[in-house]
Amino acid sequence: MDLQTNISYKKRIFWFFPVLFCFCLPFGSLLLSGMIVLWTLSSFLVVEKQQFLKGVKSPWFILLTGFLLLTAFSALFSLNGEEALFNIENKLSFILFPYLIFCFNWSPQILKKCVTSFVSGCFFACLFLIVRAFYFYLQGNPDSFFYNQFSYFVHPSSFSMYLILAVCLASIYYPQWFGAVKMYTYITYIYVALFCVTIFLNSSKIGLISAFICFPILIFYKWREKLNLKMGLALVAGIILLLFVSIKLFPGPFERFEAILHFSSANIDKTSSESTTVRYLIWEQCIEIIKNNFFFGVSVGDVTDVLVKAYQQNGMTGALEHRLNAHSQFFQTFVGLGFIGFVLLFGFTFFALIRAFVKKNIILSIFLIYIILNFSVESMLQRSDGTLFFVFFFCFFNREKIYEELA
Numbered sequence: 303m304d305l306q307t308n309i310s311y312k313k314r315i316f317w318f319f320p321v322l323f324c325f326c327l328p329f330g331s332l333l334l335s336g337m338i339v340l341w342t343l344s345s346f347l348v349v350e351k352q353q354f355l356k357g358v359k360s361p362w363f364i365l366l367t368g369f370l371l372l373t374a375f376s377a378l379f380s381l382n383g384e385e386a387l388f389n390i391e392n393k394l395s396f397i398l399f400p401y402l403i404f405c406f407n408w409s410p411q412i413l414k415k416c417v418t419s420f421v422s423g424c425f426f427a428c429l430f431l432i433v434r435a436f437y438f439y440l441q442g443n444p445d446s447f448f449y450n451q452f453s454y455f456v457h458p459s460s461f462s463m464y465l466i467l468a469v470c471l472a473s474i475y476y477p478q479w480f481g482a483v484k485m486y487t488y489i490t491y492i493y494v495a496l497f498c499v500t501i502f503l504n505s506s507k508i509g510l511i512s513a514f515i516c517f518p519i520l521i522f523y524k525w526r527e528k529l530n531l532k533m534g535l536a537l538v539a540g541i542i543l544l545l546f547v548s549i550k551l552f553p554g555p556f557e558r559f560e561a562i563l564h565f566s567s568a569n570i571d572k573t574s575s576e577s578t579t580v581r582y583l584i585w586e587q588c589i590e591i592i593k594n595n596f597f598f599g600v601s602v603g604d605v606t607d608v609l610v611k612a613y614q615q616n617g618m619t620g621a622l623e624h625r626l627n628a629h630s631q632f633f634q635t636f637v638g639l640g641f642i643g644f645v646l647l648f649g650f651t652f653f654a655l656i657r658a659f660v661k662k663n664i665i666l667s668i669f670l671i672y673i674i675l676n677f678s679v680e681s682m683l684q685r686s687d688g689t690l691f692f693v694f695f696f697c698f699f700n701r702e703k704i705y706e707e708l709a
Contacts, residue, residue, distance in 0.1 A: 462509025
């Protein structure tokens, strides 16, 4: 085997893993961690010094790695060593993905394969979930199409995020890449329709809110040159009508919003475990904890223990029973890492969003809008399905000239 063939063989091994990772991500497989390890090991076969040095100087590499290092440093002062170790392990992707994405030259072909693999993975995951739900429904479980009982692989809010991104990717890029073949146009319609139905079945409140915010942005971007006042009014009327019909025919997912509509802080039940009420109660405790640990936090390993103690002292039996986390990544980070960690997390997400707006990167803009929405009401980075998704695609869409490479 000559030198050129050997190099090509090593590169094929290296590029096999990101494509496989993107396909498997919607399935929430335990194999993902092993896949990332193998991908990292294979990178040593093809790493190039010049590109590596360029990558580690990237501001995104520095910021994301800095967040991991701050987490690791905080873990040294944690009383709960097991939880501290989990936080470090869960956030290793904050250094691995920046290394794998910024320190190597990605060809447009590989980037496109990652996109199509992710969209295809979402499609097959949705098919599996719907077939599975039908099976359990026929077995006498009427809730098999609803929320946690439906979203088998990953948390419903996380899976809704995956599908919102898949809708955007398929809607924007598939017509460009496959528009010449009529069959692929119909496949794109099927993909988008299936993803929207599955978002609905996930019944995640933040997932549905994100969809109703992000999809109009996507529609406006797609048809901005054709839209006029008449078409705009017709589109708004169509969305309202669709929403009304959906509520009447399938009230289940929308019933989860009733607590928000009837919520009042004046008469609140501290024993409740209902998601809206318990979030309000938890965030009250988070604010009190932050006041006493403003700059450095309580350490990443002790956040849950400190919150549980607060639940006990304040009679929050609903939150105590489930040992709930902060249910907001911003609060979770502020309580654990203090002001410095909060500024770092808040800073690189909002700075990236502003940069995406300036550069008119529609995919990254929509991605970050619903990431920030999820960060506001979910401790997304406390679950591997949220961490892997966020860090991988944050790095992926922050590559220089990514918009041109995918065009």
